[in-house]
Amino acid sequence: MEYFLQQLINGLTLGSIYALVAIGYTMVYGIIGMINFAHGDIFMVGGFLALIAFLGLLAIGVTAVPLALFLVLIVAMLLTALYGWTVERIAYRPLRGSFRLAPLISAIGMSIFLQNYVQIAQGARVKSLPPLVTGAHVLMDSGKFVVQLTNIQIVIIVTTTVLMLLFSWMVSSTRLGRDMRACEQDLKMAALVGVNTDRTISLTFVIGAALAAVAGIMYLLYYGAIDFFVGFVAGVKAFTAAVLGGIGSLPGAMLGGLMIGLIETFWSAYFSSEYKDVAAFSILILVLIFMPTGILGRPEVEKV
Amino acid sequence: MSETARDTILDVQHLTMRFGGLVAVNDLSFKAARGKITAIIGPNGAGKTTVFNCITGFYQPTEGMLELTHATGKHFLLERMRDFKIAAHARVTRTFQNIRLFAGMTALENLLVAQHNHLMKASGFTVLGLVGWPGYRHAKREAIDRARFWLDRIGLLARADDPAGVLAYGQQRRLEIARAMCAEPVLLCLDEPAAGLNPREAHELNKFLLAIRNETGTSILLIEHHMRVVMEISDQVVVLDYGQKIAEGSPAEIRGDPKVIAAYLGVEKEEVA
Numbered sequence: 001m002e003y004f005l006q007q008l009i010n011g012l013t014l015g016s017i018y019a020l021v022a023i024g025y026t027m028v029y030g031i032i033g034m035i036n037f038a039h040g041d042i043f044m045v046g047g048f049l050a051l052i053a054f055l056g057l058l059a060i061g062v063t064a065v066p067l068a069l070f071l072v073l074i075v076a077m078l079l080t081a082l083y084g085w086t087v088e089r090i091a092y093r094p095l096r097g098s099f100r101l102a103p104l105i106s107a108i109g110m111s112i113f114l115q116n117y118v119q120i121a122q123g124a125r126v127k128s129l130p131p132l133v134t135g136a137h138v139l140m141d142s143g144k145f146v147v148q149l150t151n152i153q154i155v156i157i158v159t160t161t162v163l164m165l166l167f168s169w170m171v172s173s174t175r176l177g178r179d180m181r182a183c184e185q186d187l188k189m190a191a192l193v194g195v196n197t198d199r200t201i202s203l204t205f206v207i208g209a210a211l212a213a214v215a216g217i218m219y220l221l222y223y224g225a226i227d228f229f230v231g232f233v234a235g236v237k238a239f240t241a242a243v244l245g246g247i248g249s250l251p252g253a254m255l256g257g258l259m260i261g262l263i264e265t266f267w268s269a270y271f272s273s274e275y276k277d278v279a280a281f282s283i284l285i286l287v288l289i290f291m292p293t294g295i296l297g298r299p300e301v302e303k304v
Numbered sequence: 305m306s307e308t309a310r311d312t313i314l315d316v317q318h319l320t321m322r323f324g325g326l327v328a329v330n331d332l333s334f335k336a337a338r339g340k341i342t343a344i345i346g347p348n349g350a351g352k353t354t355v356f357n358c359i360t361g362f363y364q365p366t367e368g369m370l371e372l373t374h375a376t377g378k379h380f381l382l383e384r385m386r387d388f389k390i391a392a393h394a395r396v397t398r399t400f401q402n403i404r405l406f407a408g409m410t411a412l413e414n415l416l417v418a419q420h421n422h423l424m425k426a427s428g429f430t431v432l433g434l435v436g437w438p439g440y441r442h443a444k445r446e447a448i449d450r451a452r453f454w455l456d457r458i459g460l461l462a463r464a465d466d467p468a469g470v471l472a473y474g475q476q477r478r479l480e481i482a483r484a485m486c487a488e489p490v491l492l493c494l495d496e497p498a499a500g501l502n503p504r505e506a507h508e509l510n511k512f513l514l515a516i517r518n519e520t521g522t523s524i525l526l527i528e529h530h531m532r533v534v535m536e537i538s539d540q541v542v543v544l545d546y547g548q549k550i551a552e553g554s555p556a557e558i559r560g561d562p563k564v565i566a567a568y569l570g571v572e573k574e575e576v577a
Contacts (some may be wrong), residue, residue, distance in 0.1 A: 175416075175423045175444075178409075182417040185406040192360060192398060193418040193487050194391035 002145040007269040008262070013153045013222065015261020016160035020215035021238035022245070022253035023167065024208030030184040030248040031204050032096070037107040038087055040235010041114035042209050046080040046216030047226045048118055051129055065132050069155075076217055077210040084209025087114075088202055111232075118228040128225040156218045163214060164254055167207070171250060180204060184248070233277070237264075240284045246297020255295060259283075312373060313338040313491055313523040314359070319368035321354050321547075328354040330547040332368070336491070336540075338375065341517055341524040343534045345558075346544035347567055352527045353401065355544070356493050359525070360398045361387035372396065374490055392421045397484035398493035401527075403476045407469030411460055411479055414468050415451035418486035423447055454482040458512070474505045478512070485516065491523050492516070498530040506530060510537050535559065543567065 021043050028036045053072045062068050091110045095102045133152040140147040171177035179200050182190040191197045219234065220226050237260055245256025260280050267279035287294060314336040321329040329351040336342040344352050357363045359370055359382055370382035372394050380394040390396050397418070406414050416423075423443055455461045458478035463471065468479060477497060484492055497513070498506045514537055516522055528534045534541060534555065541558040543551040545567040551558055558564055 175420065178413055178417055179420060181409055181413075182406050185408055186404055188362075188387070189404045189406070190417065191386075191388040192362075192391055193420065193483065194388055194397075195417065195420045196388050196392070 002140055002142050002147050003269070005140065006145070006147045007265050009147070009149055009153060010269075011262035011265030012258060013156050013261070014265055015258035016157055017215045017218050017222070017257075018234070018238045018241045018260050019254045019257025020160055020163065020211045020218075021234060022241040022257045023164070023250065024212050025239050025242040026245070026247055026250060026253040027180075027204050027208050029242070031180060031201055032092075032103075032187070033100075034092070034103045035107065035239065036092075036205075036208075037104070037235070038091070038110035038114060039208065039212060040233075040238065041111045041118075041231035042080060042084055042087070043212040043216045043219075043234055043238075044226070044228065044231030045083050045114060045118065046076055046209070046213030047220045047230065048122060048127075048216075048228075049079045049213065050076040050217040050220050051127055051226060054129060054132070069132070073214065073217060076213045080213030080216070081206040081210040083114075084205040084212075085202055088205040093198065093201075111235075115228050115231065122228065124228060126225050126227045129220055131224055133221060152221055156222060159214065159218065163211060167211065168250065176200075176203065237277075237280055240280055243284060244287050244294055246294025249294070249296045249298070252294055252296035310373070310375075310377070311338050312336065314525070315369075315371040315373070316355075316359075317369040317371070319355065319358060319370065320366050321351070321358055321363060322366045328547050329358070329365075329544075332544070332547070332549055334542045334549060334552060336523060336525055338373075338523055339517065339521050340539040341513065341526060341537055343526045343528055343538035343541045343555075344544060345528060345531075345534055345541060346550075349546075350544040350567075351547040352544055353495060354547075356398060356495055356525075356527060358383070359390075359493060360396060361385060361390040372491065391487055391489075395487065395489045396491045396493065397487045397489040399477075399480045399484055399495055399497060401495045401499060403473075403480050405468040405476055405480055405483070408467055410465050411455060411468050411471065412448070412451050412464040414479060414483050415454060415486045416447055418483045419447045419450065421487075450486060454486055457515075458482050474501055477501065478509075481512070481516075485520070485522070489522060491525060493525045493527075495527045496529060497526070498528055498533045501530075503532075506533055509533065513537055 021039065024039045024042070025036060028034065028039070050072050053075045054068065057068045057071060062071065087110050091106045092103045095106055133155055136148045136150040138146055139149055171180060179190065179195050182195060183197055183200050187197055190200070219230065238257065241256035241260040242253045243256070244259060245252025245254070260283070263283055264276045264280050268276045312335045316335070317333050319329055319332045320327070332355065344355060346352055354363065358365045361382065365383050368383065372380040372382055374395075382390055382394060382396065385394060406417065409417070452461060452464065455464050458475075458481070460471070460475055460479060463475070468476065471479060481494065481497060494513075498509055501509060510533055513524060517524055526534070526538060538555055541553060541555055542549060543558060543561070543564050550563045550567055551561045553561070
């Protein structure tokens with residue numbers, strides 16, 4: 001029971017990181033119907049930018065952890081958003097209106113480019129960050145097993161929950177969110193009532209990248225290490241989460257993220273940690289066979 | 305500027321649209337009068353919708369000029385503008401033959417999306433809106449009031465929060481016109497607004513369109529098959545056949561034109577000439 005509770009906490013932490021990345025996949029898919037394969041690498045870039053920002057702040061003597069964390073969050077979100085915007089501008093927008101596979105191939109190219117760019121600029125070795133948020137609360141102690149909720153887990157769960165609520169509010173009740181949903185439903189029609197669709201798409205990428213940056217920071221803080229390749233696996237997992245929840249659906253991405261996090265954690269805890277990726281992807285295969293539209297996805301309605 | 309230019313809202317000159325070897329519209333010229341209802345009629349495949357698609361930026365015309373003039377004297381060359389700019393700056397909006405509402409959004413939201421530009425400026429390109437700037441809140445209230453005004457006009461106020469996709473067919477048609485009106489157009493293009501409506505609904509539509517023209521001064525360009533609608537409300541009729549203009553004039557003139565009758569009913573060639 002204690003063991004189970006501990007794994008539940010770990011799974012939710014990991015899941016909320018996946019969920020933040022999955023939102024980016026699902027939003028872009030919803031609005032222009034393409035899978036942005038470079039999104040996982042945007043997540044990785046966010047982590048690296050955060051690492052650089054942390055070290056920079058330490059160098060100029062900002063040592064108060066909450067302040068440093070806040071500043072890093074802002075800086076990394078802004079810079080990663082710029083990366084997201086740039087990727088859309090140079091790799092996807094020129095291909096809009098081209099055949100469906102073109103932006104997909106371009107996305108894979110962008111993903112490889114970002115990985116190699118970071119590998120050259122930052123080196124291939126794993127970069128580590130000393131633990132900044134330390135301390136833990138003991139929730140339960142049965143003598144044999146201690147259930148702990150660490151402070152970093154609290155930071156991750158609270159930050160991601162707040163961001164997801166904020167983001168859901170934005171989509172459901174602001175002008176920008178309304179424009180995004182209109183573009184998602186009928187891009188051409190949105191343009192015909194005067195919505196600047198290119199700008200709306202750009203903003204979608206910017207927001208998705210900013211959320212991925214937060215996920216990157218949380219990943220960095222949680223594991224204390226990052227390398228140029230983390231974006232690939234994390235990206236594919238988050239993509240799995242988006243598909244599991246129903247691609248194009250925001251609550252689906254959040255739910256899917258949490259589920260992938262939990263499945264992976266429980267599988268490692270009770271069976272074998274070497275096969276945790278197999279478990280996550282087996283779920284993807286099963287979902288695609290039996291529920292192709294995911295848990296919360298709408299069935300595709302053919303437009304006349 | 306001459307008086308005639310001021311009276312013309314849309315001046316279509318030598319418009320040609322080719323799709324590969326197919327000439328959908330061939331050297332079409334006509335003028336739509338400001339504050340009037342101009343109907344474009346013609347048999348199936350005559351190129352009416354293609355003309356609309358060129359005007360609203362759906363297609364890039366192969367040749368020709370589409371000049372829109374606002375009451376202020378400001379000119380727009382529609383063939384050179386991008387789709388969203390035609391709606392946002394030239395203020396031309398349209399409806400579709402097969403309704404294109406944002407089906408998953410509520411009726412009210414459909415009308416709010418159309419007021420995008422108004423809100424965009426007031427929200428300081430999102431930034432001020434997010435911090436709750438008073439000017440933005442005011443603009444937002446105005447936008448909702450305008451949306452509710454149009455919902456009331458089309459008798460859908462009670463269904464403001466229902467998804468547009470669940471409304472009845474006739475209601476969806478009216479909602480689409482209301483959405484186009486919420487963007488405050490100077491020229492409203494309606495593609496077969498009476499298609500699929502029963503006689504009573506068609507009659508209501510006539511009253512609604514006349515009210516739009518008389519109350520807001522919006523010029524209307526109308527494609528219609530429903531002859532009763534065309535004859536009752538249009539001030540001017542342009543007849544197309546095989547992508548070419550075969551007649552132009554008042555409804556009464558068109559009704560008696562032998563070329564028009566020939567195009568619709570099909571007669572031996574020598575009888576027309």
